[in-house]
Amino acid sequence: MLKESTIAKKTPPSDNWNSFWDVYDQEAEEFDTAFVERYASDLDNGLIFAGLFSAVSTTFLGTMLPNLSPAPSDTTNALLMMIYNQLNSTTFLGQALNLPSWDGPNRITIWTQTLLYASLSASLLSALGAVLGKQW
Numbered sequence: 001m002l003k004e005s006t007i008a009k010k011t012p013p014s015d016n017w018n019s020f021w022d023v024y025d026q027e028a029e030e031f032d033t034a035f036v037e038r039y040a041s042d043l044d045n046g047l048i049f050a051g052l053f054s055a056v057s058t059t060f061l062g063t064m065l066p067n068l069s070p071a072p073s074d075t076t077n078a079l080l081m082m083i084y085n086q087l088n089s090t091t092f093l094g095q096a097l098n099l100p101s102w103d104g105p106n107r108i109t110i111w112t113q114t115l116l117y118a119s120l121s122a123s124l125l126s127a128l129g130a131v132l133g134k135q136w
Helices: 013-068 072-087 107-135
Strands: none
């Protein structure tokens, strides 16, 4: 049965040491090729997931960005009301005109933004690792 095997090449009996390394090179090349094909596919899947996750995280960060600052329209409206009151003092009788106060964003908004930025950073770092792995 071993005489009919296709794993090893048939070489003259005096060349045993070289035939061992020839077989080793052939087997190592087959293993390396299978290894690279398998992990190249895994890295492609990781890149796709990281790209999609980064896009979704960036969208959520973009929609939550206005929550980190006061609404500029509130300040503008209050200033316009004060100007109008100076021009016509009978318009807002008995109403106190003050600029709106803002104490900063909520703690939940800050925590959510922090977690989203951390997940976006981790996703981009994993995408960088996958790209470096594919180029290696």
